[in-house]
Amino acid sequence: MARVHNWQLGRDMSYWYSESRPKRQFGAVFDINKCIACQTCTLACKTTWTSGRGQEFMLWNNVETKPFGYYPLAWDVELLNALGPQTWDGSRYTGRTVFEAAPAGERVLGWMPKSVDYAYPNLGEDETAGRVDKGMALTLPQQIWMFYLARICNHCTYPACLASCPRSSIYKRPEDGIVVLDQNRCRGYQECVRACPYKKVYFNPSTGTSEKCIACFPKIEQGIQPQCFVSCIGKIRLQGWVNPPDKAREDNPIDYLVHVRKLALPLYPQFGLEPNVYYVPPVNVPDPFLVQMFGPGAPAAVTTYRNAKDDKTLCGLFALFGSTERTIPFFRIQGDFAVALDDNHREFARVPLYEPVHVRPAEDRLYQIMRSNTT
Amino acid sequence: MRMSSADAVTRERVLLANVGETPAWPGARTLALTPIRSVPLSLSTFLPFCLSAFPFRRSAFCPFCPSAFLPSCLSSCLSAVLLLTLGAGCGRGPLVDAQQVPAVFTTQALPAEDPDAAIWRSVPEHRATLIVQDVTEPKLSRPGVTLVRVKAIHDGRSIVFRLAWTDTTKDVIPETGRSSDAVAVQFAVLPGTDLPDAAMGETGKPVEICYWKAVWQDDHERARNGGADRVATLYPSMAVDHYPASANPSAQVEMERRYAPAAAAANPVTVPPQAGAVQELLAEGFGTSMVPADQKATGRGVWARDTWTVTVARPLEGGPGRSNLALGRRSYLALAVWDGADRQTGSRKMRSGWVPLFVEAVRP
Numbered sequence: 001m002a003r004v005h006n007w008q009l010g011r012d013m014s015y016w017y018s019e020s021r022p023k024r025q026f027g028a029v030f031d032i033n034k035c036i037a038c039q040t041c042t043l044a045c046k047t048t049w050t051s052g053r054g055q056e057f058m059l060w061n062n063v064e065t066k067p068f069g070y071y072p073l074a075w076d077v078e079l080l081n082a083l084g085p086q087t088w089d090g091s092r093y094t095g096r097t098v099f100e101a102a103p104a105g106e107r108v109l110g111w112m113p114k115s116v117d118y119a120y121p122n123l124g125e126d127e128t129a130g131r132v133d134k135g136m137a138l139t140l141p142q143q144i145w146m147f148y149l150a151r152i153c154n155h156c157t158y159p160a161c162l163a164s165c166p167r168s169s170i171y172k173r174p175e176d177g178i179v180v181l182d183q184n185r186c187r188g189y190q191e192c193v194r195a196c197p198y199k200k201v202y203f204n205p206s207t208g209t210s211e212k213c214i215a216c217f218p219k220i221e222q223g224i225q226p227q228c229f230v231s232c233i234g235k236i237r238l239q240g241w242v243n244p245p246d247k248a249r250e251d252n253p254i255d256y257l258v259h260v261r262k263l264a265l266p267l268y269p270q271f272g273l274e275p276n277v278y279y280v281p282p283v284n285v286p287d288p289f290l291v292q293m294f295g296p297g298a299p300a301a302v303t304t305y306r307n308a309k310d311d312k313t314l315c316g317l318f319a320l321f322g323s324t325e326r327t328i329p330f331f332r333i334q335g336d337f338a339v340a341l342d343d344n345h346r347e348f349a350r351v352p353l354y355e356p357v358h359v360r361p362a363e364d365r366l367y368q369i370m371r372s373n374t375t
Numbered sequence: 376m377r378m379s380s381a382d383a384v385t386r387e388r389v390l391l392a393n394v395g396e397t398p399a400w401p402g403a404r405t406l407a408l409t410p411i412r413s414v415p416l417s418l419s420t421f422l423p424f425c426l427s428a429f430p431f432r433r434s435a436f437c438p439f440c441p442s443a444f445l446p447s448c449l450s451s452c453l454s455a456v457l458l459l460t461l462g463a464g465c466g467r468g469p470l471v472d473a474q475q476v477p478a479v480f481t482t483q484a485l486p487a488e489d490p491d492a493a494i495w496r497s498v499p500e501h502r503a504t505l506i507v508q509d510v511t512e513p514k515l516s517r518p519g520v521t522l523v524r525v526k527a528i529h530d531g532r533s534i535v536f537r538l539a540w541t542d543t544t545k546d547v548i549p550e551t552g553r554s555s556d557a558v559a560v561q562f563a564v565l566p567g568t569d570l571p572d573a574a575m576g577e578t579g580k581p582v583e584i585c586y587w588k589a590v591w592q593d594d595h596e597r598a599r600n601g602g603a604d605r606v607a608t609l610y611p612s613m614a615v616d617h618y619p620a621s622a623n624p625s626a627q628v629e630m631e632r633r634y635a636p637a638a639a640a641a642n643p644v645t646v647p648p649q650a651g652a653v654q655e656l657l658a659e660g661f662g663t664s665m666v667p668a669d670q671k672a673t674g675r676g677v678w679a680r681d682t683w684t685v686t687v688a689r690p691l692e693g694g695p696g697r698s699n700l701a702l703g704r705r706s707y708l709a710l711a712v713w714d715g716a717d718r719q720t721g722s723r724k725m726r727s728g729w730v731p732l733f734v735e736a737v738r739p
Contacts, residue, residue, distance in 0.1 A: 051619050052634025054606050105514035112718060115551040115609075166513065166662045166722050183636040187644045187664075188549060189721030191513060205550045206606050207637035207645040208590070 001099075004158060007245050008269040008295070010092035014099050015272075016107055016163035022177035026155050026215050027242025027254040028229070029264040031280040031318065033305065034236040037063045037125070037148040041228035041237075045152075048227045049214070054206025057118045060213040061228040063150040067289065068124030072117035075199040076268065080292070082109060086270040088296045097272025098160055098197055108160045108195040118202075147282035150236070152228060153200040153213035154267065154275030155179045161212070164195035177276065178215040186210055197271040223342075224325045235322025241329055242276055251330045251341070253317055254278070261314065263304050265294035280305055316353050324349040470499040475731035476708065477501070478527035478534055478700075480738055485528060485535045487688035488651060488675035495537055498526040503710050505725035510574040511661050515723045520712045523558070523727070531737040534700060535688040536560055538710070545678040546715025547589045548605050554713065554720035555590035556678075560687050561709040562698035563729075564657070573709045573728045575658045582709075583698040584656040584664065585672045585687045589715070592652035592676055651675060653687055657696075661722060669694070691734065703736030 002018040005011075045061040062071045070076065079098070080086070086095040101109040130144040155172075159179050162170040169185040170192060172178070181192070181201070186209040192201040193210055201212040216226035224230070225239040240254040248259035257264040257278065264278035281290050281298045283305055290298035308314040316338030320328055323340070326348060330341035333353075340349040364371050477499050486492035503523045507515040526537040538558050546556045563570050564581040571580030590605070597603060607613065620630035632639040638646065643666040648654045651673030658664040671693070676685035691700045700706050707729040713719040 047619075049633065052630075053604070053618065053620075055634065056606070056613070056615060105509065105512060105516055107512045112552045115553075118551070164513070166511070167664075168662065184640040184642055186637065186642065187721065188554075189723075190549075190551070190554070190718075191721065193551060203549070203551045204635075204637070205548060205609055206604065207635055207642065208549060208605075209637040209642060209645060 006097075006158065006272060006274050008093075008266050008274050009097070009272060010090075013097050013158075013272050015158045016099070020172075021157065021244065022172060022174050024175065024241045025157070025177035025243070025276055026220065026239070027258070028152075028237060028239045028277045029254055029257050029280065029321075030150055030277065031236045031321065032147055032149065032282045033280060034234040035063065035148040035150055036234050037065065037150075038233050039063055040231050040233050041150060044227040044231035045213070048216070050211075052204075052206070054204040055202075055211070057115070058202040058204075058211065059121060060200070060202070060211075061150070061152045062121060063148050064121070065125045065127060065146050066149050066285075066293075067129050067146065068127040069122075069149075070124065071121040072113045072199050073120065073123065074117070075113070076197075078111050079109070079197050079271070080268075082111065083270070086292070088270075088291075091296055093270055093272075095270055097270070098195075099158075099163070099272055108164050110160065110164070110195040110197070112190070112194045113199060115205075142284045145282075145284045145286070147285055149279075150228075151198065151200070151267070152226075152277060153179065153215070154198060154273070154277045155213075155215055156276060157274035158272065160195040160197060160271075160273055161192035161201050164191040165189075166191060173217070176215075176217065176220055178217045178220065179212070180214055180217070181210060181212050183207075183209055183211075197268065197273065198275075220327065223327050225327055229322075230325050232322055238321045239327055241327075242278075249330075251332060251345075253320065253328050253331050256313075256317065256331075261304055262297050263301050263308075263314070265297055265301055268293060269295045312353065316351075319351045319353060320349075323351045470497075472499045472501050475501060475705070475733050476503075476525050476527050476536075478529050478732060478734045480735045481528055481530055483530075485530050485533055485688065486537075486686060487533070487535050487673055488686055490537055490539075490675065490677050490684035490686045494528065495526055498528050498537070501525045501730065503727045503730050505710065505712060505727050508574070508711075508722055508724045508726050510572075511722055513722055515719065515725065517717060519714045519717055519719060519725050521725065523710050523712060525710070525730070527732070527734075529691060529734060531691070531702065533688055533690050534734065535686050536708075537684065537686050539682055539684045540712055541681055542678070542683050542714055542716075543681045544714075544716040545589070545683075547593045548609050549590060549715065549720075550609055552718060554715040554718055555588050556683060556715045557586065557588040557713040557720075558676075558683070558685050558687075559584050559586040559711045561585075561711070562693075562700065563707060564693075564696065564698045566699065566701070566706075570707055570729055572660075574726070575661045575664065578659050581657050581659045581696075583693060584658060585653050585674070585689055586656055587653045587674050587676060587685050587687055589652070589676060589678075589683075591647035591654070594647040595652065648673075651688075653689075655689070655697075667697075669697075700732070700734050702734050705731055705733050708732045 001014045003012045004015045004019040006013050041061050042059055042063060050058040050060060064071050083101055098109040128144040128146045155178050167185060169182045173180060188208040190203050193203050201210050203210045219226055229237040229239050238253055242254040245259050248255040250256055250260055264280050266275045266278055281294050281301050283302045287299045313333050316333040319338045320331055320340055328340045329343050330345055332339050336353045337350045339347050342348050362371055479498055483494060486494055503525050505521050507518050520540045524539040528535050542556060549555050561582050561584045564583050571577040571582060576582035620634055648670060653672040653674040655670050655672045656664040656666055672689040674687040676683055693699055709727050709729050711724045711726040713724050
């Protein structure tokens, strides 16, 4: 076991291998407030990667409803239960990570799902946290809530899957930090399936090996975003590169949202893996639930988001989400436009912050007729 | 029929030989393979044991209580009595060699894929003890199979091991949370008594492993019967509208690369071994096993009445870089068993230490 630094926990922690960050780290931000659970992302991934024999149950990208939805069943609550108290002292985590809580004889605190746990991915879909009782009306804050959590492999800095493999069949690509499972070397022990806290590695009974999200790395290598990002109807996703806090850059979209504005938060940081997919938390959800899921920075992030409409930089940056298939390494706001910049800081796309507005008078003077208001 | 005391001594040597290089001698073969049900117990049979300068250098284990050390003279008598009693008409069980796996020689055809062949009945058996794998994480937390009954027979060119252990469930096709039943026999590649760690060898001291897996055997059987593949067998009622791989025959290779990369890469765990269900591996410590291109082992398993019985056959001479089991000499083997129902796979296994193996010399 080595000691490594996990900035999301604000402290060092134990990990099976020593710290070794990649040249660039694949990073993403998902804005939960915009997700409508249309599952287009899920289908994009399935069509591209998991339409083979033995992959029928796999959803490398899935969208589940919180609080009562899971894929696989109880993936997070099982581990939260086993992990014990997850306490924070400000922004410093004082509980145990899944590595520190590993039982004797194990490398990671994990649990093994059964194949039936994957059989009902729509369980809990659209179920609210409370009942809709007679006489209830829509109020703000909302009396009942639910939200959609879209998930892919987080391509963690300290992956549990990687640490758990006895054969070192999983590795992190040094050029982009994408976590990949070697299909030639895997012998199907399923240790990774057991260890991943997010349950994003899946065992293929047809090949006898385990498989996982590859962040569409062939697309990343060409400078374009993964399938699930590009196909998102709600434009909730943006892929870029994320740096540790000491190397964060204000003109890097992911760094800006994660480090500068602290608006995008990791998923269950207390597991200790330093995941690299960050979430803008849903504004309609009570704080305790958000803190458990996204860490102590969640309430402040909600406040920031509620005030985003007055923030030109934030508005512009969110306008870049879903605006181009290309990865956006850098950005700037130029007047009333958000500009996407490539690795050399050269513009390759721009999006207006304000929609052009045209007003059509109700009366058409030329034809002496009232215009219809239907389109 | 009264046996001469010389014949009785011969039998005793074959069964209990714990010296390294005892050569075989004429007559021994016939005696070794003949069931000894009709041997009467007589004092003259045993007296030579006590009085001869028989080289029992160390005390033997009582076969019924391995922790009991007996003085060698008494143990030889007692063992002889017990062994001969077992064979002498009580018809209860096979001959047992408590010290080692005695691989007996035969000129008959080897039962390489027949665990139920009649020839096995006359082959002595060794009862190997298994312990949990607790050398490296992940360790096995719950003990499983603790006993494997091992028999071995050879014809001077190939050797066949028969392994039998209790397993109340037949676990074949792996799926999430379940693995395939399996057994492995391990040999040291480098000759001599400086053995590597029984836990899959050490750097510079490789081991060779013959690994039988139930699912590979099932793959062959299903293919022979024109039956369903693994997924359809797991889910008989499944229905799939369309696989992209089946739509466009000319894109099959590309489709396989994308949707079954393990198959496209010819991962040895995806494609069952060519012949039989045994795969040979080489390893120099845990986590380092690799599958060499040259595969010569074969085998077959049968599950019946809560017992797996598996034959593993391999050439005596593995060739360069592989293990060679020399005739008339002692070598060593180790065993590992995986129970799929308990999700035993990889390093979560029951394993033995090094067990002596004596390959009887060829007799004309």
